[in-house]
Amino acid sequence: MWKEQLKFYDGLIDQCPNFECKGKKMIYTSANGYMFSLLNKVGEIGIRLPKTIGQQFMKDYNTGPYKSYGAVMKDYVLIPSNLYTNTKLLIDCLNESYTYVMTLPTK
Template sequence: MGRKLKIFDAIVEKCPRFERKGKSMIYTSANGYMFGLLNKAGEIGIRFSKDVQEQYIKQFKSSIYKSYGAVMKGYVLIPDSMLEDLDNVAKLLNESYDYVITLEPK
């Protein structure tokens, strides 16, 4: 998972409004909500509203995201092919941040 952790960190570094958290479970969060995850399988997931999630699953030819065997509500699995353009993935992570800060704080 070392390579994927470096990729995840590189994506987060492009997003100055938040930082990466966690030691064994790697994530980003704001407003009491996680919105970016790196699971133990080395897969990156980003959270969106249900409508955006459905749109992006189709657009990215991807699927829902699972972490530790659980389906993560609103998350989209970011395909490895998209990791060749970290600026684009950083835009998606920023979009996700913009979404979670509109939710009722936890």
């Protein structure tokens, strides 16, 4: 399961020219000193979004906050598996997340 999810996640990231996957066991994307997407150990994808956009995303797609290693990740939303067929939406969310972290103060 995890390897299939990693392949799917990598495929999404490959379609985003501004960033790439990082990490070996904890797979993530980051920019400007901030992580903004993550594949957890159970194969769930989380994307960091601005608070209001994240709240609307959770409402629109009937999902909740993202957890990694049992902890809720602040400003991350869980990408439900029923959205995996909508790669355009997921790529748009990843790019929006990248744009968001680029507006934050550099770490």
